[in-house]
Amino acid sequence: MSVQSQPAIAEYTYPRGWFMVARGNELEAATPLPLTFFGRKFVAYRTAAGEPVVLDGTCPHLGAAIGVGGTVDDDGVRCPFHHWRFGPDGRCNDIPYSKIIPPRARVNSYPVRELNGNIFLWNDPEMGAPDYELPDMAEYRDPNWVKWSLVRKDIKTVPKEIVDNIADKAHFPFVHGAAIAEFKNEFVGHTAKQYAMNLHETLAAEPGGGLPSYATYHGPAYLLTFLDGPYPAWMLICHTPINTEHVAVWYGTMVKCEGEMTAEFLDVAANYVELGKVAFYQDVQIWENKDPAPQPLLCAGDGPILQARAWYSQFFRPRDSDAQQVAAE
Ligand code: FES
Numbered sequence: 001m002s003v004q005s006q007p008a009i010a011e012y013t014y015p016r017g018w019f020m021v022a023r024g025n026e027l028e029a030a031t032p033l034p035l036t037f038f039g040r041k042f043v044a045y046r047t048a049a050g051e052p053v054v055l056d057g058t059c060p061h062l063g064a065a066i067g068v069g070g071t072v073d074d075d076g077v078r079c080p081f082h083h084w085r086f087g088p089d090g091r092c093n094d095i096p097y098s099k100i101i102p103p104r105a106r107v108n109s110y111p112v113r114e115l116n117g118n119i120f121l122w123n124d125p126e127m128g129a130p131d132y133e134l135p136d137m138a139e140y141r142d143p144n145w146v147k148w149s150l151v152r153k154d155i156k157t158v159p160k161e162i163v164d165n166i167a168d169k170a171h172f173p174f175v176h177g178a179a180i181a182e183f184k185n186e187f188v189g190h191t192a193k194q195y196a197m198n199l200h201e202t203l204a205a206e207p208g209g210g211l212p213s214y215a216t217y218h219g220p221a222y223l224l225t226f227l228d229g230p231y232p233a234w235m236l237i238c239h240t241p242i243n244t245e246h247v248a249v250w251y252g253t254m255v256k257c258e259g260e261m262t263a264e265f266l267d268v269a270a271n272y273v274e275l276g277k278v279a280f281y282q283d284v285q286i287w288e289n290k291d292p293a294p295q296p297l298l299c300a301g302d303g304p305i306l307q308a309r310a311w312y313s314q315f316f317r318p319r320d321s322d323a324q325q326v327a328a329e
């Protein structure tokens, strides 16, 4: 079959992967947390043993939002409207006024991970099992590191714009006021890496010195960056689409204390977190106001933006789409 006559492989609206949906401390024992992502409702809660659970948030009975006014009951969550209870597997396991539970009384239950203080959901239009894992950070449990506490900001953009940034070599001096001495990308499987030597005046070890940064996307929505400066730091940015026009973005930084954790050091750490946040919000201002550029006009000196987009597109295609493509040829 010729290239022209190949059937187009439909892309998903939202990518497959792990997505941050809440900080761990937002899940209280007795109260479910209503969430909206990927254009639909979810409900999150903890079981009696403290395990996080995320279910579809729309009740199959009469459509109430389970998370809004619902209650956590034992290992399940009760809908506020007629008190049907759904277990961690998504099945309705109690209707207070009926002994018979309709077999279709169930909602989807999603794979969930609680990692380094945050809750992640596996979004998958094929409803398959996770095909990669996010990194567990030993630093989060190390008393010599000031832990991150991620801050959420909802912005008007699409995640594609945010992901372009991993390869956008040319914007650093203009948006962030930092020249770049070296810059390299590598795209391998579900990871996209960026190495940059920032000539950053405030974060470098010495005036005029360089600050190496190593950023890695683990899947489409989890960007972890190591800043190898005088105070080693891990910066985390997670972004989850709320709908087709808005994205929830979380930002946080952990900083290592080499000696005693003094008040002075805590000031330094707070300053680090603040500087990273300022740099990140500089990008946000561009994203919120730019138009999509599906066919950008690139020139020498721009980073490999098209390569980054090709890497990102893998999360929008069915797993066997490459095999389908080969079979069609
Ligand atoms: S709508 Fe949820 S129990 Fe009736």
Ligand SMILES: [Fe+2]
Pocket: 165, 171, 175, 176, 283
């Ligand atoms: Fe940027």
